[in-house]
Amino acid sequence: MTRVVAQGTFDLLHPGHVHYLEDAASYGDELHAIVARRANVTHKPKPILPDRQRRDMVAALAAVDDARLGHAEDIFVPIEDITPDVIVLGYDQHHDAAAIEAALADRDIDCRVERATGREPGYDGELLSTGDIVDRVLDRRE
Numbered sequence: 001m002t003r004v005v006a007q008g009t010f011d012l013l014h015p016g017h018v019h020y021l022e023d024a025a026s027y028g029d030e031l032h033a034i035v036a037r038r039a040n041v042t043h044k045p046k047p048i049l050p051d052r053q054r055r056d057m058v059a060a061l062a063a064v065d066d067a068r069l070g071h072a073e074d075i076f077v078p079i080e081d082i083t084p085d086v087i088v089l090g091y092d093q094h095h096d097a098a099a100i101e102a103a104l105a106d107r108d109i110d111c112r113v114e115r116a117t118g119r120e121p122g123y124d125g126e127l128l129s130t131g132d133i134v135d136r137v138l139d140r141r142e
Contacts, residue, residue: 002028005084006116007070008093009036009130011047013057016128019119024088025063027114032082033058033067040070043094048134076107084111091118 006024010017010033025031035055038047047054051069059067071077079087087104089095097113104111119128127133 003084004028007034012130023116
């Protein structure tokens, strides 16, 4: 059985997230999604939705076999617990695949790192970014 890990913030779940998780699932037999804790999100604005709500939304998707929150101090703890064969990074995630591979090697975790494909909007007005969704809501509410 090939275990796959996908991870992200998954704030305001949208079609881009669904595409990422479905693409990640295609790399193996079992998809584990790790949802970043709000406190650990430092590269962009903090999530709007609470940790558990974001995890529950991801867990509800058919492509996901298991969804869990990331570890509060060490992002590699869930990876060590899951022992994946593949980690699939999101198409536009900021992560450096080579740095992740090096960290995995340092911890004697034998898995490869891949990058998911992107998804173009399927129709005019479809939003594939949490930031774009927030911007549209603000524009329409002002």
